[in-house]
Amino acid sequence: MAVLEAILSPEWSSRYHSFDAGWGLGEEMAAMRDGSGDEYSIVFSAAGAYVRGFAHEAVMSPYGDDGSWPGVLDSVPEVFRHCVEEPAFCDEDGMPVVTACLWREVGDGRWRVGEIDYPDGVSDPDGAAGLFGRLVDPSPEAFRRFAEDYYEVPVDLDAVRHVYALRPLTQAVVTAPNADLAAKDLADALAAARYPFVAS
Template sequence: MTAHDVACLLPGIPVLRDLCRSVAVLEAILSPDWESRYHSFDVMWSPGEEMASMRNGSGDEYSIVFSAAGAYIRGFDHEAVMSPYMEDGPWPGVLDSVPGVFRHLVEEAAFCDEDGMPVVTACLWREARDEHWRVGEIEYPDGENDPDGAARLFGLLVDPSPEAFQRFAEDYYEISVDLDAVRHLYALRPLTSAVVTALNPDLTLGDLAEDLAAARYPSVAG
């Protein structure tokens, strides 16, 4: 799988945004320690922009910036053969075609290393008026199944099912994860104390106030 395959499988911008919000809140429930989570969401990342992010603690990460202009996705797999550290710069074509409305994100300090080089192996974007996701014109290296890390980075985004999250969470956290509770959040139904308890009996709905605000996720008492 490559970014081009991901572009064909990703849902539209509103659905992707809601999926990212749900996943972020699920992880907030399963892992009160922010440093141990994979996924997060911040509706106040910058003026007029929201960001969903993933980091696995081993050097792999992605950032998805949502704005009125559309959505911009940057992914980095530190083991990918298309790593900018293999070529002393981003792989040809990965960033070359990014449109002007997203060019500031190519150079965003949070997405670059200390020398100002974009830390990226896969990049996708979709302007608000676009009918599909776009990727640059890239000649991928031969003989590689996942040259840009897209399969490893975006698995939960191209399989937006509660079952996929359950598998991920049970593997990563090594606990049993209630599928009905996951379905509740994937449907963006208001979070209740009962759902929180089903996922993490040591947590209360009140404990999640900041995370719910960051994802702008609804909740109700009871």
């Protein structure tokens, strides 16, 4: 998704999804920012994966009670505690900006969350369904629907399938969704994602 969006939106600041293979020492990060206040960060490391989501209108917002919802962060294991306190995931006062959190340590058979007393009668109280919908349906067709709606341009499905198959990027694949873009202009985004490119 990050590579496709680099093609559709060469300006990093206006992209919805991004990926940084050099996020931290031994860490990679996938991120989403929707431009309206919702975001997520997924940190991959030798320890496993840590996921933090923030839906700004969710009932479980930390700004409703000046702190994260009880249970959301309490059980995060020690190997991921630095992610909880990561300044990029906190506000200017050091409060974690989070409504949903899950993690999976290496060797875990499933994803884990804290022991949370979710509010009654509220649909999607932590915003997770809305935040992670594209991750639950990781198909090229789902991405094309999203991208055509978000960027308001036609998106070539074959180009999306090419990137989803992790095949090396070519100028022809770049040109299919963005005729005005030269593949060489994607050098920084491709390096950040460690995505292969074949010069033509």
